[in-house]
Amino acid sequence: QVQLVESGGGLVQAGGSLRLSCAASGRTFSSYTMGWFRRAPGKPREFVAGISWNGGSTYYADSVKGRFTISRDNSKNSVYVEMNSLKPEDTAVYYCAASRTNVAVPTTGERYAYWGRGTQVTVSS
Numbered sequence: 001q002v003q004l005v006e007s008g009g010g011l012v013q014a015g016g017s018l019r020l021s022c023a024a025s026g027r028t029f030s031s032y033t034m035g036w037f038r039r040a041p042g043k044p045r046e047f048v049a050g051i052s053w054n055g056g057s058t059y060y061a062d063s064v065k066g067r068f069t070i071s072r073d074n075s076k077n078s079v080y081v082e083m084n085s086l087k088p089e090d091t092a093v094y095y096c097a098a099s100r101t102n103v104a105v106p107t108t109g110e111r112y113a114y115w116g117r118g119t120q121v122t123v124s125s
Contacts, residue, residue: 022096
């Protein structure tokens, strides 16, 4: 069982930056692939970024590639996403998720077993 708590969301102007954090409980955090997803109002949940259990592999949605960077610190049971050059279309609730899959970084929510409650990111134009 893994419990996830996101933090770091807020209101930022277009072009600005935010760093989201996700703190995980449990002693097996380092065995999970971690992902960030988002859901904008009226839109389906969207994969944002994912990172393998040891940080050796990362994967990004095309919409954030080059602007967002995912990282993790297994000694702190935490995963992060650094978001730069934010755009109004990045406005969404951002969720941290944990997957037992270790073959590759999953990009679909169904492959993730544990979810946080989300943190709101609002980018003003």
